[in-house]
Amino acid sequence: MSIEMAMMGKASADDRPATTCDDVECVMARPASMTDKLMHYCPGCTHGIIHRLVGEMIDEFGLLDHTVGVCPVGCSVFAYEYFQCDAIEASHGRAPAVATAVKRTDSSRFVFTYQGDGDLASIGMAETIHAAARGERITIFFVNNGIYGMTGGQMAPTSLIGQKTTTSPSGRIAETTGMPIGVCELLSSLKGVAYLARVPISSPKNINTARKYMRKAIRAQLENKGLGLVEFLSTCPVQWAMSPIAAMKHIDNTVIKTFPPGVFVDRVDPVDATSTPMPAVAHTGAEA
Amino acid sequence: MERLDIDVRRCKGCGLCVEFCPKHCLELGDGMNAIGYHPAELHKPEACTSCSLCAEVCPEAGIRVFRKKKGKP
């Protein structure tokens, strides 16, 4: 029997035919906020999963018409090709500064950045810390795969001790390169941060947890509470020289020992008086 | 009816859907798509429960999942 397809009014960025029939419903499809373009990522790379989650969130919050994405330098440099929303390509590491400008100019926009670990924690560390310290009303999606994927697998500040990369061929050693930087740990002392969480992209269960964290990081901005950041422990099967499945297992077995997952800061749904949001600065753009 | 619709144009044969399907319904096929990969196929359609776990892990956002509406057997 031929495939009966029933999208049943579910919006999707899929150009394949969607015929409707009465007794069948669609439970999962490509988010409408994504484009139909084939993504350029290597097979099994978790960048694609995180893109889909971002698309789902824009759909779910109904934000497509007033979203501005800020894209990084790194493997996800073409991320703007895969989302239907407006987007700006920032120079390497400067996405939080660009996002700050957009949000302060037009606070009605939902502004997110999508950044790798080389981008956010290496060349862009100053922008990251100061955007967080200022409590910018922006949402950061931070893809930590512990390596510079795009440029050929060089060591990142987030590479693990012992990790072999093209610039640490015998494995990273703390004596000369220090310990891996935990971005959530580092930012958690800053009062401008309204939501901060880390989640491994290693199983369907954890992907669903990522959704929950992303909702809060988005609400941190929409409810004017401060900066929201979700760190995704991600795979780079190619530069790690592992199969996509082995790379996911490596996150669960090894990466989480250095980068423990969980919620670091939550001022979106405060549980105690110490977590009151930092006062918002009125950025209307109109006075200029 | 088939519960899954795998976009063979996008599939990169990464095998994540095959690995995470709790019912072991999927496998990488012998065919090759235009971008040079062996796309995943639903080889045990009768065992599929429309749980969507395969679509959840697909990095290409290339799996659509359908199910019979509740109350209409």
Ligand SMILES: Cc1ncc(C[n+]2csc(CCOP(=O)(O)OP(=O)(O)O)c2C)c(N)n1
């Ligand atoms: C100013 C500047 N310095 C260096 C580079 C080279 N460069 C391009 S991508 C990259 C690192 C990207 O790593 P990451 O942010 O972790 O992204 P991934 O590719 O791993 O997703 C570097 C150093 C550049 N493009 N611009």
Ligand code: SF4
């Ligand atoms: S190099 Fe790594 S991070 Fe970049 S697309 Fe390939 S697998 Fe993904």
Ligand code: SF4
């Ligand atoms: S919907 Fe669930 S049971 Fe069906 S193929 Fe996908 S993972 Fe397997």
Ligand code: SF4
């Ligand atoms: S997860 Fe997606 S890309 Fe990977 S084999 Fe399955 S359908 Fe293909």
Ligand SMILES: [Mg+2]
């Ligand atoms: Mg990286």
